[in-house]
Amino acid sequence: MGKYVIALDQGTTSSRCILFNEKGLIQSVSQKEFTQIYPKAGWVEHDPMEILSTQIEVTKEAMEKLNVTAEDIAAIGITNQRETTVVWNKNTGKPVYNAIVWQCRRTSEFCDELKAEGFDKKIREKTGLIVDAYFSGTKVKWILDNVPGAREEAEKGNLLFGNIDTWLIWNLTKGKVHVTDYSNASRTMLFNIHTLEWDKEILERLNIPASMLPEAKPSSFVYGYTDPEILGGEIPISGAAGDQQAALFGQACFNPGTAKNTYGTGCFLLMNTGEKAVTSKNGLLTTIAWGVDGKVEYALEGSIFIAGAAIQWLRDELKIIEKASDSEPLAESVEDTNGVYVVPAFVGLGAPYWDQYARGTIVGLTRGVKKEHLIRATLESLAYQTSDVLKAMEEDSGITLKALKVDGGACANNFLMQFQADVLGVQVDRPEVIETTALGAAYLAGLAVGYWKDKEDISKNWAISRSFTPNMDDSRRTELLNGWKAAVNRSLGWAN
Ligand SMILES: Nc1ncnc2c1ncn2[C@@H]1O[C@H](COP(=O)(O)OP(=O)(O)O)[C@@H](O)[C@H]1O
Numbered sequence: 001m002g003k004y005v006i007a008l009d010q011g012t013t014s015s016r017c018i019l020f021n022e023k024g025l026i027q028s029v030s031q032k033e034f035t036q037i038y039p040k041a042g043w044v045e046h047d048p049m050e051i052l053s054t055q056i057e058v059t060k061e062a063m064e065k066l067n068v069t070a071e072d073i074a075a076i077g078i079t080n081q082r083e084t085t086v087v088w089n090k091n092t093g094k095p096v097y098n099a100i101v102w103q104c105r106r107t108s109e110f111c112d113e114l115k116a117e118g119f120d121k122k123i124r125e126k127t128g129l130i131v132d133a134y135f136s137g138t139k140v141k142w143i144l145d146n147v148p149g150a151r152e153e154a155e156k157g158n159l160l161f162g163n164i165d166t167w168l169i170w171n172l173t174k175g176k177v178h179v180t181d182y183s184n185a186s187r188t189m190l191f192n193i194h195t196l197e198w199d200k201e202i203l204e205r206l207n208i209p210a211s212m213l214p215e216a217k218p219s220s221f222v223y224g225y226t227d228p229e230i231l232g233g234e235i236p237i238s239g240a241a242g243d244q245q246a247a248l249f250g251q252a253c254f255n256p257g258t259a260k261n262t263y264g265t266g267c268f269l270l271m272n273t274g275e276k277a278v279t280s281k282n283g284l285l286t287t288i289a290w291g292v293d294g295k296v297e298y299a300l301e302g303s304i305f306i307a308g309a310a311i312q313w314l315r316d317e318l319k320i321i322e323k324a325s326d327s328e329p330l331a332e333s334v335e336d337t338n339g340v341y342v343v344p345a346f347v348g349l350g351a352p353y354w355d356q357y358a359r360g361t362i363v364g365l366t367r368g369v370k371k372e373h374l375i376r377a378t379l380e381s382l383a384y385q386t387s388d389v390l391k392a393m394e395e396d397s398g399i400t401l402k403a404l405k406v407d408g409g410a411c412a413n414n415f416l417m418q419f420q421a422d423v424l425g426v427q428v429d430r431p432e433v434i435e436t437t438a439l440g441a442a443y444l445a446g447l448a449v450g451y452w453k454d455k456e457d458i459s460k461n462w463a464i465s466r467s468f469t470p471n472m473d474d475s476r477r478t479e480l481l482n483g484w485k486a487a488v489n490r491s492l493g494w495a496n
């Protein structure tokens with residue numbers, strides 16, 4: 001058995017490869033950002049070929065850094081930005097259109113039609129999802145309806161659909177394997193999360209041929225082997241999960257009631273609900289956490305569309321910080337936001353509001369407001385959004401969290417983590433390895449080939465690096481949260 005497990009972490013803004021050892025510690029890492037394409041306001045695309053090339057490049061680089069070859073690798077696990085949709089021709093291997101990214105709003109109006117018909121109730125029941133342009137189903141339909149010749153080719157059985165996991169596995173096996181795992185399938189809005197089958201009625205309504213769909217499999221499973229020309233040998237690809245579910249696994253949230261929040265491009269709070277698919281009354285999604293050990297487990301999810309991306313906006317669009325980490329000292333250089341709230345509803349609002357037409361809003365500006373206040377208000381918005389979804393989750397599950405496990409790029413920000421603990425009134429625990437998305441994918445892959453024995457073996461690897469304890473009085477918390485609610489109200493429905 002090889003000494004390391006590779007995780008391919010294909011995120012919204014970068015492709016990353018990490019090699020882990022059996023203690024779950026990072027041995028080598030390589031990462032590359034890739035192009036974000038914004039063809040129109042509210043539209044977001046990626047080039048699937050660039051996703052593939054950057055992902056292979058970083059994998060080779062991470063292996064070279066540690067001076068290892070394919071024989072040293074026990075398994076590969078894949079984790080990915082979810083919902084992002086690729087449609088390609090199975091004969092040429094070429095995508096028929098750019099990947100339509102999860103954040104893209106182009107199918108909002110069609111989603112409104114589904115809601116007007118009342119079809120959203122059926123979708124909610126079968127898929128656990130709230131009808132929204134976020135999910136893959138309406139994106140596939142858009143490609144078939146708008147790319148010349150696509151529908152004809154799809155009907156002839158020549159086109160395949162996949163999320164990024166499927167696209168990577170298909171390419172790494174040189175077109176031999178067309179699969180997805182249950183957690184990714186549960187994000188398409190085409191998959192029945194109770195029967196674990198693609199849903200005929202939804203496919204019919206969205207006019208999507210079943211022949212395009214990948215086979216859905218457990219998340220810890222040998223799907224196939226890498227073609228030797230790619231990484232120099234046949235390595236089992238034996239784990240796959242959507243990045244948020246992978247992070248839940250990597251945080252060892254194996255028991256019902258355990259939860260984590262990932263601060264990446266977006267922010268995603270997931271709570272394990274075990275073998276029970278809990279339906280939310282408060283705007284959360286019911287989603288498959290993973291299929292492992294011959295059973296499927298579920299999670300409740302609060303999906304926040306813009307989190308770290310708001311910090312990128314400060315950096316790339318407003319140009320008021322040079323790098324993301326500068327936001328921390330700048331936010332701390334002022335005492336508060338001077339009354340300013342930033343609601344980063346750049347692509348509408350997800351949980352618990354689900355408003356496709358909300359847009360980014362800054363309120364409370366006065367002449368004394370400096371860039372430091374804006375930066376602080378932007379960071380605070382990540383914590384407020386998390387507070388909104390945590391409240392919804394506690395109501396739905398009847399569980400009050402004692403501590404929230406955190407991970408993802410922006411959880412490195414100590415100001416943000418302390419403010420998060422303050423505004424929640426709940427302890428925030430940051431683990432030693434914050435790359436839990438990649439770690440979860442590695443664990444899933446390693447379990448399938450016997451590199452790790454079982455979940456207990458994995459749980460032993462989890463350790464806290466730092467805890468943040470709440471330090472804000474209740475009246476201040478209430479005052480701040482009331483201001484946030486008022487700011488959110490101003491942002492709702494704007495694009496309408
Ligand atoms: N110190 C920091 N403070 C605030 N935000 C940060 C910090 N470091 C990284 N980020 C944000 O975190 C995100 C990157 O996190 P990552 O988990 O790699 O995201 P993804 O997997 O979505 O690409 C970026 O959006 C970046 O702006």
Ligand SMILES: O=P(O)(O)OC[C@H](O)CO
Nearest residue numbers: 011012081082264265266
């Ligand atoms: O790229 P991330 O880590 O923000 O994750 C994106 C999510 O998977 C979207 O559902």
